[in-house]
Amino acid sequence: MQGICLDCGMSFSEDTRYCPKCDNALEHQHDGSTITVDIAHDGERVSEALRKMQSEIDMARKGVAANIRLVVGSGLIRDEVLLALRDLEFRGDVKDFDLEPTNAGTVLVRLK
Ligand SMILES: [Zn+2]
Numbered sequence: 001m002q003g004i005c006l007d008c009g010m011s012f013s014e015d016t017r018y019c020p021k022c023d024n025a026l027e028h029q030h031d032g033s034t035i036t037v038d039i040a041h042d043g044e045r046v047s048e049a050l051r052k053m054q055s056e057i058d059m060a061r062k063g064v065a066a067n068i069r070l071v072v073g074s075g076l077i078r079d080e081v082l083l084a085l086r087d088l089e090f091r092g093d094v095k096d097f098d099l100e101p102t103n104a105g106t107v108l109v110r111l112k
Contacts, residue, residue: 030066040073
């Protein structure tokens with residue numbers, strides 16, 4: 001898989017952390033976009049929703065999006081997702097996160 005440096009347009013292989021041309025820290029580059037993923041409305045159990053969240057976040061961190069919106073509903077999945085995100089934030093895997101003020105069933109996670 002290849003990526004493109006958003007600063008200079010140079011392409012690089014996935015395991016490169018700095019742009020070979022302009023030295024930009026590639027893992028911090030983003031295009032300001034937000035990905036929305038529903039992890040709670042397909043009959044998922046809590047463990048399935050958490051796995052889905054983790055793989056979506058892993059994938060999104062390799063891409064260029066700045067944020068990921070997790071649609072978590074209002075039940076147990078939301079509580080567990082918030083706990084898991086606290087852990088990811090502590091480890092530095094995500095920058096921060098918050099329930100959306102206008103929609104408490106959705107968590108906005110800042111990745112970069
Ligand atoms: Zn570059």
